[in-house]
Amino acid sequence: VQLVESGGGLVQPGGSLRLSCHYSGLTSDDYAWGWFRQAPGKGRMVISWIRRRAGRTVSLDSVKGRFTISRYDAKNTLYLQMNNLKPDDPAVYGCAADAMSGGWNYNGIPGGMDYYGKGVLVTVSS
Numbered sequence: 834v835q836l837v838e839s840g841g842g843l844v845q846p847g848g849s850l851r852l853s854c855h856y857s858g859l860t861s862d863d864y865a866w867g868w869f870r871q872a873p874g875k876g877r878m879v880i881s882w883i884r885r886r887a888g889r890t891v892s893l894d895s896v897k898g899r900f901t902i903s904r905y906d907a908k909n910t911l912y913l914q915m916n917n918l919k920p921d922d923p924a925v926y927g928c929a930a931d932a933m934s935g936g937w938n939y940n941g942i943p944g945g946m947d948y949y950g951k952g953v954l955v956t957v958s959s
Contacts, residue, residue, distance in 0.1 A: 834858040834948040836928045841953030844918050848957075854911040854928030854950060861932045867946055868902060868913045870924035870955075877949075879929065879942050881913065893942055918957045927952030 840852040856866065867882035881892040881902040890902050901914040911928050929946035937943065 834930055836930060836948060836950030838927050838950045838953045841926065841955050843956045843958060845959050846918060846920055846957055848918050849914070849916045850918065850955060852913040852915070852926055852928075852953065852955075854913075856909050856911060856928070856930060859930055863933055865931045865933050865937070865943075865946070866902075866904060866911045867929040867931070867943070868900075868911075868926060869929050869946075869949065869952075870922075870926045871952070872921075872924040875924075877945075879944075879946060882929075882931075882943065882946075883911070884933070884939075889939075891940065891942060915955070918955075920957055923955055923957045925952040926955050 835857045838854045844850050863886050865882045865884050867879045869877050869879045871877040883890045883902045899917045903912045927950040930948045931946040
């Protein structure tokens with residue numbers, strides 16, 4: 834499985850940024866894609882995920898209403914639209930994928946996923 838992100842950069846507080854992730858090698862009948870972030874000195878945290886079947890999405894409360902996860906199957910691309918970025922949003926953001934086997938939490942945020950991309954840096958500063 835390969836996950837390659839793009840679109841990171843510097844944005845002012847209140848600004849917007851869209852991240853993209855090109856994925857390949859996923860062969861399961863059903864799986865989940867997600868976006869994670871890792872702030873300096875902190876652990877990696879999944880913030881949103883979307884299911885291949887039916888497109889169900891789940892996001893952390895702290896990003897709901899500001900960040901939107903979506904996908905474009907024809908281009909094997911996952912997106913994270915980030916609006917109203919705040920001073921506590923800066924982090925390395927990356928995409929992830931999971932085969933959803935063995936006790937997947939369909940209603941919440943998983944503690945981890947099977948595969949991760951390297952991530953891109955998002956900086957919020959005036």
